[in-house]
Amino acid sequence: MDKLLFLSIALSALNIFIIVYAYSLSFFPVKWRKKVDQDTLVGLALIFFTMITMFVWIIYFYFQIFKPFDKIAMFT
Numbered sequence: 001m002d003k004l005l006f007l008s009i010a011l012s013a014l015n016i017f018i019i020v021y022a023y024s025l026s027f028f029p030v031k032w033r034k035k036v037d038q039d040t041l042v043g044l045a046l047i048f049f050t051m052i053t054m055f056v057w058i059i060y061f062y063f064q065i066f067k068p069f070d071k072i073a074m075f076t
Contacts, residue, residue, distance in 0.1 A: 004060050011053040
């Protein structure tokens with residue numbers, strides 16, 4: 001469970017970094033943004049990393065709330 005919590009926090013930190021980077025893209029010069037042309041890539045990364053982060057947190061809280069492995073351990 002600790003590894004899943006660490007993974008959730010790490011993905012959340014990466015997601016926050018991508019959100020801040022996407023917000024700061026508007027501060028770069030238009031000439032540089034057209035040269036690099038990464039607005040679409042940043043948008044797709046933001047969508048998919050947010051989705052992955054959400055699913056990892058849902059899995060973590062599922063295991064925290066229902067603790068499905070505790071019942072298996074009782075019978076062994």
